[in-house]
Amino acid sequence: MGYLGLKPGETIKCRDRQHMKKVHDELAALGIRSDYLYVKDGKEGTWIIIEPKH
Structure with missing residues (x-):
């Protein structure tokens, strides 16, 4: 998935909590x-x- 164009406040729908963790780690x-x-x-x-960049 192309995460680089995401802007603060945008959301990604996840299938379940395991998918959330995977996506969170990929973004990090x-x-x-x-x-x-x-x-x-x-x-x-x-x-x-x-979230916004700091």
Whole structure:
């Protein structure tokens, strides 16, 4: 997947928590800061949210 064009605030829908961890690790390896998101727009699920660079 092409992660390099992601902007802060964008999200990635994940299949499950294992997939979240994998995506989070892949982003970290590219120097992209992200966090886990379990509720989006009032719906529970598994997402990764892109954080701003510091």
